[in-house]
Amino acid sequence: MPSSRWTAADVPDQRGRVAVVTGGNTGIGFETAKVLAARGASVVLAVRDADKGKRAAAEITAASPAADVTVQRLDLASLASIRAAAAELRAAHDRLDLLVNNAGLMYAPRTTTADGFETQFGVNHLGHFALTGLLLDLMLPVQGSRVVTVSSAGHRQGGPIDFDDLAWTTRDYNRVAAYGNSKLANLMFTYELQRRLSGTGTVAVAAHPGGSDTGGSRSSVSRQPLYFRAFFALVRPFLIQPAAMGALPSLRAATDPGVEGGRYFGPDGFQESRGHPKVVRSSARSYDEAAQHRLWALSEELTGVRFPV
Numbered sequence: 001m002p003s004s005r006w007t008a009a010d011v012p013d014q015r016g017r018v019a020v021v022t023g024g025n026t027g028i029g030f031e032t033a034k035v036l037a038a039r040g041a042s043v044v045l046a047v048r049d050a051d052k053g054k055r056a057a058a059e060i061t062a063a064s065p066a067a068d069v070t071v072q073r074l075d076l077a078s079l080a081s082i083r084a085a086a087a088e089l090r091a092a093h094d095r096l097d098l099l100v101n102n103a104g105l106m107y108a109p110r111t112t113t114a115d116g117f118e119t120q121f122g123v124n125h126l127g128h129f130a131l132t133g134l135l136l137d138l139m140l141p142v143q144g145s146r147v148v149t150v151s152s153a154g155h156r157q158g159g160p161i162d163f164d165d166l167a168w169t170t171r172d173y174n175r176v177a178a179y180g181n182s183k184l185a186n187l188m189f190t191y192e193l194q195r196r197l198s199g200t201g202t203v204a205v206a207a208h209p210g211g212s213d214t215g216g217s218r219s220s221v222s223r224q225p226l227y228f229r230a231f232f233a234l235v236r237p238f239l240i241q242p243a244a245m246g247a248l249p250s251l252r253a254a255t256d257p258g259v260e261g262g263r264y265f266g267p268d269g270f271q272e273s274r275g276h277p278k279v280v281r282s283s284a285r286s287y288d289e290a291a292q293h294r295l296w297a298l299s300e301e302l303t304g305v306r307f308p309v
Contacts, residue, residue, distance in 0.1 A: 005276050006248065008035045011255045015040035018096050019254070020089065020135070022046045022074060022128065023103025025056035028150065028209050031247035032100055034060050036254070037067035041098070046074040046085060046131075048103075076103055076127030077113040079303060086134035096138040098254055101128035101149040104182070110173040117302065118167050120175070124182035126303055129189060133305035136202070140308065143201035148253045149190050151208045151264070151282070153272055155183035159285040163294055166302075183208075185295055187264065187286040192296050194262040196309040203261030205253040206282075209246030210267035210274055241267070241274040249277040 019036050023029035024045035037043045037060050047053035053071035061067045072089060075081035089096075104124040113122035132147055139145040158180025165171060168178065186206065193204040249265035264282050269275030285291070300306055 006252055006256070006278075007276065008244070008248065008251060011035055011039050011251055012257065013040055014255065017041045017098060018044070018093055019098035019100065020044045020046050020072070020096060021100040021102055022076065022131070024100075025049070025053045027243050028247045028250060029100070029102040030056055030060075031244045032102060032250045032254070033069070034063065035247065035251055036098075037061075037069050038064040039255075040066075042068040042070075044070050044072050044089065044093075046072045046089075046103075048073070048075045074103075074131070075114075076123045076131070077119060079115050079127075079130060081114075082127060082130045083134065086131060089135060090138065093138065095142050096135055097142050097145050099132060099135060099139065099147050100250060100254060101132065101147065101186070102250065103128075104150070105179075106152075106154075107175045107179050109175060110168065110178075112167070115302075116167070118178060120178045121166055121182045121185065124179075125185035125189065126299060128186070129299045130303040130305045132193070133303070133307045137308045139202050140200055145202045146254055146259075147190075147193060147202065147204045148250055149186045149204070149206050150250055151186040151190075151206050152179075152183040153208055153210065153266070154180050155187055155208075155286065156180065156283045158182070158184035159283070161185065161291065161295065163298055166298075184283070184286055187282045188288075188292045188295050189299070190264075191262055191287065192289075192292040193307075193309075196307065197261060200309065203259070205259055205261060205263050205265070207249035207253040207265040207277070208272070208280075209243075209249060210269070210272055211240040211246075245274070252277040 019041045021033040024033040025047045045053045050073045057069040074085040111119045190206040253265045265277045266272040266280040267275035268278040
């Protein structure tokens with residue numbers, strides 16, 4: 001692998017590759033899609049708001065006139081939308097090299113998805129689980145294809161996941177813990193998927209952006225109590241980096257030729273909050289294989305999606 005000072009300049013030529021980036025119209029997803037497109041990949045921005053997606057695509061092509069960028073409507077809070085998007089993607093593409101499961105919610109108030117799931121868990125984990133399962137057979141024949149799922153350092157605030165009460169019906173809702181659970185699930189999903197992909201040409205990798213300056217992160221901070229916002233304003237310069245830097249772990253996971261399945265990438269700075277991407281370790285809970293198996297089985301049951309591995 002290149003040195004730990006890995007940057008977007010280290011992304012190899014992506015011509016001939018097809019990449020789907022969820023939430024590719026803003027923040028980390030946009031910066032990821034922008035670099036992939038500039039390196040020659042055919043990029044699909046899979047987004048909830050198609051108009052915002054079109055504006056993002058226009059911005060990418062303005063910076064890279066030869067870029068091939070399209071928009072696919074995808075609402076991860078609706079299994080019907082996920083199935084429709086997957087069908088449209090399958091009709092448009094006979095192969096898929098890269099799926100970046102990037103979109104997500106952070107510290108959202110308690111709501112439920114169209115299918116009755118607690119929204120943070122439903123969007124961040126179950127939505128991406130379903131999408132991956134519905135697209136994976138487009139990836140399996142493609143040597144070197146990758147599923148990259150974006151987690152968060154906040155996964156350490158989650159767990160153990162209460163598999164008997166994923167909807168938080170018997171407990172007071174804690175949006176920080178609920179977010180942590182969803183990001184912990186992202187990692188558990190990645191590790192279990194990688195085991196199932198053993199012997200294929202496809203790998204599963206995870207990444208986290210550290211503290212990144214995005215609309216989502218600013219919105220999540222604005223919902224916190226005044227004392228938290230005051231404290232955060234003091235430490236912000238030491239913990240937050242531009243979104244373009246926050247996208248580097250995802251980009252390295254997606255494109256570095258030396259990446260092995262089951263790895264987890266994050267910034268190399270203090271508390272993994274800033275810096276250049278390197279392989280990092282996730283929490284002990286994320287490596288619990290029994291919990292990974294249970295999460296997988298429950299995710300299949302809830303989404304009705306079975307994987308071809």
